[in-house]
Amino acid sequence: MNICIIGSGYVGLVSGACFAEVGHHVTCVDNDQRKIDALLAGKVPIYEPGLEELIHQNVSAKRLQFTTSTAEGVSNAEVVFIAVPTPPQPDGSVDLSYIEKVAREIAAVLQPGQYRVIVDKSTVPVKTGEKVADTIRRYNKTGAEFDVVSNPEFLREGCAVSDLMKPDRIVIGGNSERAIALMQKIYEPFLAPVLVTDINSAELIKHAANSFLALKISYINAVAQICEASGANVEKVADGIGMDRRIGRNFLNAGIGYGGSCFPKDIAAFIAISENLGVPFTLLKEVQRINRTQRDRFIAKVREALWVLKDKKIAVWGLTFKPDTDDVRSSVAVELVNDLVAEGADVTVYDPKGTEKALEFKLIEGAKTASSPLEAARDAEALIIATEWKPFAAVDLAALKSIMHTPLLFDGRNLLDPETARSFGFTYTSIGRE
Ligand code: NAD
Numbered sequence: 098m099n100i101c102i103i104g105s106g107y108v109g110l111v112s113g114a115c116f117a118e119v120g121h122h123v124t125c126v127d128n129d130q131r132k133i134d135a136l137l138a139g140k141v142p143i144y145e146p147g148l149e150e151l152i153h154q155n156v157s158a159k160r161l162q163f164t165t166s167t168a169e170g171v172s173n174a175e176v177v178f179i180a181v182p183t184p185p186q187p188d189g190s191v192d193l194s195y196i197e198k199v200a201r202e203i204a205a206v207l208q209p210g211q212y213r214v215i216v217d218k219s220t221v222p223v224k225t226g227e228k229v230a231d232t233i234r235r236y237n238k239t240g241a242e243f244d245v246v247s248n249p250e251f252l253r254e255g256c257a258v259s260d261l262m263k264p265d266r267i268v269i270g271g272n273s274e275r276a277i278a279l280m281q282k283i284y285e286p287f288l289a290p291v292l293v294t295d296i297n298s299a300e301l302i303k304h305a306a307n308s309f310l311a312l313k314i315s316y317i318n319a320v321a322q323i324c325e326a327s328g329a330n331v332e333k334v335a336d337g338i339g340m341d342r343r344i345g346r347n348f349l350n351a352g353i354g355y356g357g358s359c360f361p362k363d364i365a366a367f368i369a370i371s372e373n374l375g376v377p378f379t380l381l382k383e384v385q386r387i388n389r390t391q392r393d394r395f396i397a398k399v400r401e402a403l404w405v406l407k408d409k410k411i412a413v414w415g416l417t418f419k420p421d422t423d424d425v426r427s428s429v430a431v432e433l434v435n436d437l438v439a440e441g442a443d444v445t446v447y448d449p450k451g452t453e454k455a456l457e458f459k460l461i462e463g464a465k466t467a468s469s470p471l472e473a474a475r476d477a478e479a480l481i482i483a484t485e486w487k488p489f490a491a492v493d494l495a496a497l498k499s500i501m502h503t504p505l506l507f508d509g510r511n512l513l514d515p516e517t518a519r520s521f522g523f524t525y526t527s528i529g530r531e
Contacts (some may be wrong), residue, residue: 098122098283101174103167103199105132107257107358107424108218108250109180110152111145115261117155119286125163126170136163144423144450147258167199168206176214176279177203178248179229183219189365190373191222200229204236212242214276218250220303220363222370226270226296244276247296249303254357255421264289270299304370307363308381313348314355315387321351321529322394331529332511351529353483353509354391356429357418361388391528392429396436398526399507403479407441410502412477414470415484415510416461417451425451430483431460433509438463447473449486471500478503485510494521 098121102109105127113125127133135142139156141149155161164170171177181195196219207213215233217226230245237243247270252260267289269280277293284291294302317338321331331351339346355361364381371378403409418428425431428451437444444464446452455461467473470492474480480501482489490512498504498521506518508527518525 098176099174100176100178100283101126101170102178102180103170104179104181105136105163106180107143107145107254108252109178110143111148111252111257111261112178112180112218112250113161114148114151114155115258116283117161118151118262121160121283123161124170124174125161126165126167128165130165133163133165145254145257146421151258167202171203171206171213176216176283178216178218180218183221185362185365188369190369191366193221193225196221196225196229197232200232201236204233207233207237207239207241207243209239209241214244214246214279216246216248216280218248220249220359221300222366223297223300225300244271244273245296246271246276246280247299248280249299251306254424255419262287267291268294268299268302270294270296272296304363304367307360308367310348311355311360311364312384315384317349317351318354318391319387324529328531330531351511352391353395353433353528354388354429356427356432358424358426361427392433395507395509395528396433399479399481402505406437408443409478410443410476411437412473412480413444413446414473414480414482414489415486416446416448416455417484420484420486423450423454425455425458425460431455433481433483434461434464445473445477448484449488471496475500476502479505479507482508482510482512485512494518494523498522
């Protein structure tokens with residue numbers, strides 16, 4: 098099938114590459130000229146395992162192309178996906194201006210006699226599909242035929258390609274049989290379970306799913322606080338809870354909290370949506386509160402050990418919101434670095450993939466950067482692990498200890514084994530375990 102994707106970021110670009118991989122012809126559109134120029138020059142603007150190879154293969158096979166022109170993308174495509182940002186506003190509600198703008202842009206290029214399915218893949222509040230359809234109707238003067246479908250995306254950055262190629266489920270929300278049939282045809286090669294719903298339910302599924310995952314993280318973090326107060330071990334507790342198949346072990350890792358471009362904004366959005374509908378989802382406010390507490394409690398532990406943070410040389414490993422990505426948006430690691438800098442600490446950071454973006458977007462002003470974990474830790478009076486990158490667990494602990502000024506190790510992601518770290522002479526502190 099011929100597909101157009103508007104917005105070629107983490108969701109749009111990876112989706113486009115995967116649709117091309119299963120045989121569809123895909124045009125990825127983006128209004129960021131630099132991004133499209135890079136893609137046309139064979140450079141992939143984001144880091145995602147396996148993505149670069151996938152893009153190169155499918156460009157060579159002439160199944161994947163890039164343009165800044167919405168008109169060009171929409172003219173050949175039976176199905177047009179919208180994958181633009183839906184950032185939070187200061188009150189937590191969703192800024193839908195990108196979606197509205199794209200709806201108008203699509204409306205301006207729809208032609209009579211052509212039927213198009215417009216698919217919302219961005220994460221949007223329930224009832225946005227209705228507004229997109231109204232907008233297209235209002236701005237298209239030709240009476241062109243179209244249907245709007247909701248198809249939320251559940252990929253995880255860091256394993257987005259495999260998530261898209263082998264999804265747990267595909268949710269298609271629509272009110273038109275014709276549109277749903279085309280969507281099913283697109284997804285047929287993925288051999289995944291498909292759940293067909295109305296548009297409102299599909300939109301709600303995404304916010305409800307992300308909020309539930311965040312709730313699981315805050316739940317185990319609250320349990321970790323109780324473990325710290327009682328001397329229990331949160332990892333053993335999580336194992337014991339997670340072995341129950343009704344609960345599952347995933348998303349039960351205690352740490353300094355969730356971050357990233359999705360969870361914080363989606364939970365805030367779901368709270369705002371529920372309030373607007375007159376049914377405030379107050380449980381989610383507690384999820385947010387616990388999340389914030391985790392970082393504060395962690396910094397308090399560092400402060401307690403160092404007494405005063407001002408002028409202390411602190412190394413931080415990790416900037417990305419999770420491993421295997423270069424995404425530093427709303428990363429707890431970045432927020433932690435900024436908290437330390439704000440207290441006057443002399444911070445040096447290292448991240449395998451995220452430093453460039455953190456510097457480009459001026460997210461860590463006041464901190465120094467290093468090109469290896471050991472270089473960051475040289476002469477440090479404390480080391481913090483803020484993101485659970487696998488290479489950090491493989492660092493030579495003897496070399497690390499010899500290079501640091503004081504062997505104080507704060508593991509915000511429970512990445513290392515406490516006994517091992519202590520056996521190398523570190524004073525080791527982690528989350529919810531002794
Ligand atoms: P992103 O910022 O990486 O990409 C969005 C792209 O849209 C950018 O390249 C931007 O230049 C482009 N864009 C903006 N306005 C445009 C326009 N008018 N025309 C063409 N291009 C335009 O964002 P993302 O992380 O891919 O997220 C997109 C949506 O998907 C959001 O709603 C997000 O919540 C949702 N989502 C994200 C993830 C994730 O892990 N990143 C997972 C599931 C869902």
